[in-house]
Amino acid sequence: MQAFLGLFLFSVLLTTGASLECETCSNEGNSCSGSKQTCLDGLDTCMTITTAAGGTTTTSKFCFSKQACDLLKDGGNYNGGLIKELTCKAPSSSASLLLALSGLLLIKFLF
Template sequence: MKILLVLFLCTLLPTLGAFLECETCFATSSNCTGGRELCEDGENTCAIGITEKSQGGKIEFTVEKGCHSSENCTSRWILVTFGQGEFIRKGANCCMEENCSAAFSHLPPVNTTANGKRCPACYSLSKPCPPAVVNCTGSENYCLDLTTYTLHTEKRIYLKGCTTESTCAGLQNGMWNIVDTDDKKVDCRPASQSSASSGSLLFSIFGFLLFIVLL
């Protein structure tokens, strides 16, 4: 009988240990602390997410901790540049509950080196905005056109700009979100070469032809 009882407890303990608790909080600074909450079915890991938005010389920074599904865990960042020095980037890191306070404590630097490509650029929380043009930087080689709608705020978000191919793929397949939204439309296309570069090339060709005529 004792052997049967021990075997029963051994099979029961993994089930009891499967109930995961994670620290849950939301803050507009890196100091995000809160109480622990029991995770729901399908949420098998703790996570900490960071969102940073730079617009009009103002930087908004938020940190969120809570339960998450490990299926969506990734070390990659969502990055969209929609103006000169204006961008949105977001990332999440899955972690065990005892390590979440230390994990993901800093942001990787933003690569501001222009790569010779350009995209239409726009960011609006109310109505479609006339797109400007932004120079893509770093590994941004795709143009993003994103429209979202949220029921709880009854607002649409219009976002156009440069981004990476992986960010486009993650947004299109629903794995990643820039904002929590009820409806969204995501279009991506390869970014075009900078018109400035094209202009320089045409100028060089014209100068070469002129040189030949003068000869």
């Protein structure tokens, strides 16, 4: 029974650490700021994109897929604007590893 409880606690810790959160915003200019949003399944990277269209520069930040973000890095247009700058930031795997190790330590000390 204790092993089952320990495994359950460990899996809850891993699930909590696997959620990606990205800043979400859109604004005219070269920057924007907004609140963090938990990304939906399949959206595994935080994207920041600055585009120019008709003399207006717009910057947006949101959850996106790494694969689609890599395709946009080749340049071109996005939402009708020419891509000026693009950043795709995937979550670090070290944070999940640290969480997993702390979960193991917690189980060791509890049981």
